[in-house]
Amino acid sequence: MVYLVFLFLLGLVLGLIAVASNPAPFFGAFGLVVAAAFGCGILVVYGGSFLSLILFLIYLGGMMVVFAYSAALAAEPYPETWGAWSVLVYVIVSVIGVLGAGYWFVGEWDKFMWVAEEFMELGVLRGDFSGVALVYDLGGGMLIVCGWVLLLTLFVVLELIRGMGRGCLRAI
Amino acid sequence: MNPYVLMILISSLGIGTTLTFMSSHWLLAWMGLEINTLAIIPLMAQQHHPRAVEATTKYFLTQATAAAMILFASTTNAWMTGEWNIQQLSHSPSTTLVTFALALKIGLAPMHFWMPEVMQGLDLTTGLIMATWQKLAPFAIIYQISSTTNPTLLTTLGILSTLVGGWGGLNQTQLRKILAYSSIAHMGWMIIILQFMPKLTLLNLMIYIIMTSAMFMMFKYNNATKINYLTLTWSKSPVLATLTMPMLLSLGGLPPLTGFMPKWLILQELTKQNLAITASIMALATLLSLFFYLRLCYAMTLTLSPNTTNTSSTWRIKSPQMTMPLATISTLTIMLLPITPTIFSLIM
């Protein structure tokens, strides 16, 4: 179990390195998918299966479709991958930076710390499941705020991309 | 823009700031900041020309980054201390990170580069909102964390932004960029006093908002976006041209005018804290700002009638703008100094 957690945490950091090292947007979106998938793994191991499900559905189901569509908008003929030198420099610097920071903090970790954070087994009644349900009860105000901000975003997006009537590609 | 959509956007702008004001929890404060950012975006881009879209993109990227940094710092604080309250930010790296994030949000000196560019891309009404209303929500948080932040960091940020605000504005001919640099310099004054007397920060913010709104409304009334447009103000509205010179000097902080009040009280408080050198540096750095205010004064009032101007005259169309708010706020900009004791006792 400890190795599994280590693998997931490593995957999360590596996924972010893949996003942050400035590849073409296709590959950046791929890195984000990898990071989100490993993040789901972490949450499952620590017992947050419902939150993990939400992350999986929203990120991989909803957001990635939109990002893939937009990556097609920003497409370029020869996309840079992590093999290209300009990207590889970022990757190497990031890996060295993370390793250095990890070495700095590793003195504080004893080897029981992994075990001390207790892992949860899968159960029928989960704390996060009922916790999220609280948004319909105690967190009603927050639900209203979220609903309002979603409505606001709808109008923001509509106002921003309005103006097709003035020509699709305008250069004023 | 459709009036109903405009109503939703404007009310969301108010709701965002109000949420940040009323919350003691970091998450709700962060939500307020996000709503605020989202609501102003279509207002900024409403003309849809390339400069407006570019300014909106830059504003969105900086504000989203700053908001994410605020939430990250408060989450780290919660991991370390288990406390989500805004006023109990006791973990020291989180405090520094929050200070930097808020400085990015209001445009303090090392993080100020977005501010003049964003202001330049907006029309004057949105610029007015950007320079005044958008500062309120971050300052609500800054005021609440003022007791836990690092004093050295605050002093550095304050002095640096006063200097940068003065220096950056020296070479500008665009009025909106000049006002952006003036805003940066004023933010420096607000931050430098934060650790000693947070009430004075609020007083300075209030006076700054009054003075900046007066300037923006004056520019809006004249349709002026460059210095050489200002030289024709006397032909459009002589009274306003006369009033603008004291308004500019008030913005620069000269004695018989309103703008002197916060500078006076801040310098006094700094001297009381045995920080004579800091006070001197701040006072001298303001001279840099005073230079470009004086240049605006020169262009407006000293190049009057017998001289020829380099600009072609504009049409003298009667402006549809209401003059009552402009009259009120320019009076406030000029004449508030005599009631300093009243204001001081009100906020203390």
Add this chain to the structure above:
Amino acid sequence: MTPVHFSFSAAFILGLMGLAFHRTHLLSALLCLEGMMLSLFIALSMWSLQLESMSYATTPVLLLAFSACEASAGLALLVAATRTHGTSHLQNLNLLQC
């Protein structure tokens, strides 16, 4: 600082660095923002899971709603910038410099 804390902090800071340093595409910058939000989601979830604090389990969901709003506003800006500037490269956003 536990390993989990270190991992999400490292992920967030990597996202922040990626956003702060030179980006070619506006979309890459938005992806970095999303990466930061992802690490914040994991941080908030792990906080509520490790403290067994049920009422805090809603906070990641609220965060996710807000980050979705932010992402959609960013993508709308991407479309608008592509329309006005003809490309989504960040180095073309240079009209306002001086």
